[in-house]
Amino acid sequence: MSTLTVRLGVMMFLQFFIWGGWFVTLGTFLGRTLEASGGQIGMAYATQSWGAILAPFVVGLIADRFVNAERLLAVLHLGGAVLLYQLYRAEDFATFYPLVLGYMVVYMPTLGLVNAVAFRQLSDPAAQFSRVRVWGTLGWIVAGLVISFVFAWDAQQAIADGALRNTFLLCAGASLLLGLYSFSLPATPPVPGQHTGLKRLLGLDALQMLKDRGFATFFLASILICIPLAFYYQNANLFLTEIGVANPTGMMTLGQVSEVLFMLLLPLFIKRFGIKATLLVGMAAWALRYVLFAYGNSGELVAFLVAGIVLHGVCYDFFFVSGQIYTDGKAGESIKSSAQGLITLATYGVGMLIGFWVAGAVSDHYATAGLHDWRSIWLFPAVFSAGVLLAFLLTFRERAAGKAAVAHRVG
Incomplete structure (x- = not known):
């Protein structure tokens, strides 16, 4: 090294x-x-x-x-x-x-x-x-x-x-x-002659990609799937702590370990099954994770919670990382950076902003005297994820040229 x-x-x-x-x-x-x-x-x-x-x-x-x-x-x-x-x-x-x-x-x-x-x-x-x-x-x-x-x-x-x-x-x-x-x-100084306009920085010149039905479907699904994602970031540690799980923050690092492992498997999976199947597996993992959280506990079913945390690698890599690969494959050479900026703005910007608001409202709805009805809280994003998955399954279509471009991106 x-x-x-x-x-x-x-x-x-x-x-x-x-x-x-x-x-x-x-x-x-x-x-x-x-x-x-x-x-x-x-x-x-x-x-x-x-x-x-x-x-x-x-x-x-x-x-x-x-x-x-x-x-x-x-x-x-x-x-x-x-x-x-x-x-x-x-x-x-x-x-x-x-x-x-x-x-x-x-x-x-x-x-x-x-x-x-x-x-x-x-x-x-x-x-x-x-x-x-x-x-x-x-x-x-x-x-x-x-x-x-x-x-x-x-x-x-x-x-x-x-x-x-x-x-x-x-x-x-x-x-x-x-x-x-x-x-x-x-030293990493600015590169002369490569200044970027505001429109490109925000990914707005990549809006033309939304004319493609497949990309538009993926774009909307990316925003919607960030709603259940927000539930994990906002509630997971509080949930584990409230139900009495030992070392909850340390346990949650298993999600990052799995992220590294599934990142290695991602190119192989895309090559073998294609981008649509990869994205669907990622969305299915979100639904499964929240079902495991809903029915797990700190006692005899703690394995459900561990499995839900370990699924983080599938949840994140198989949808968000594969989505970045898909976006890169769909974008023309002149708008590749803008396309990634558009997806980032849509997900971590708009999608997560909506998601954290929804997660807060749902958590308050199922809270009484400082305690939470966690089963009901987790079933909400589970059902929501399943709904996004079903809609994506029925509406997403990828042309042969798009499949070839994505396959090229993963080697």
Whole structure:
């Protein structure tokens, strides 16, 4: 492994350690420590979507034009460290919300910046990037293991004592470290003559792809499937904690482990069964996961919960990653970047924004005296996922030329 790969890998490790170190337990912290409602928890998680919507302005209109990517990355993470420390000190939701909104507006652009730095520095990004990006998944996993098994901040008594507040302090330290470290990264200046217009950054010049019925069906399904996705991000850790599962944050890292494993299987599956079958398997996994959550428990049926978490690799890779491959195959050479921007804006922006609102409303509807009817909560996204799957099965058609383009993308 080259020195450059290690340097970029450390950048990715810290980038996702920061996110995984507080985002997974956010719902539990808000519900148990700040006594926030389901709607308020949904608002807090939806700041990710607002950050995703605003990120192209920061990355494209600043980093692509005026400032080295690694320097902007450093400044954003140093500012993020200050905001995370203020989140650590927040005593109520009214104080917490504007801070977390500000933080996500600062953090989400850094996801594009770390990719930009890596792609620009690697001599063969197609072959080398996965070796760098996997460090980010490891960072997310390590964050969960540290919270559960090193500090035990997600143990029942520790949560009652407000220990989850310390996750923000931990991540503030990691953000400070990454901010300082970023100044040492290889210089990644703007590329002369390759400035990108706002229309292209937001993916709006890829709207022409919606004239294709197959892509339009996939595009709508991508937005709709983000509604059940939001239930997992918002409720999973709170659910596991509330029903008494030991080391819930550590257990949830199994989802990232499976993500790595199923990523390796994805190209083989697409080649053998095609993109439609792959997308359907991904949607079916969402429905199955929530059924397992609905009927599992912390006792004799804890295996249901473990299986539901491990399904994360299928849920994410077989729909979202394969969807990115499908989009790349459908887009013309001149709009490939715009097409990916359009899908990102639709899913992590619009889709998740709607999803977190729905998840908050459903959670509040099935909550009484601070406790939740989790079976009813989880059956909602299970049925919703199944409905999206059925509609996609009946309406999605892929032409032979499209199949060939996608097959070419997976080698």
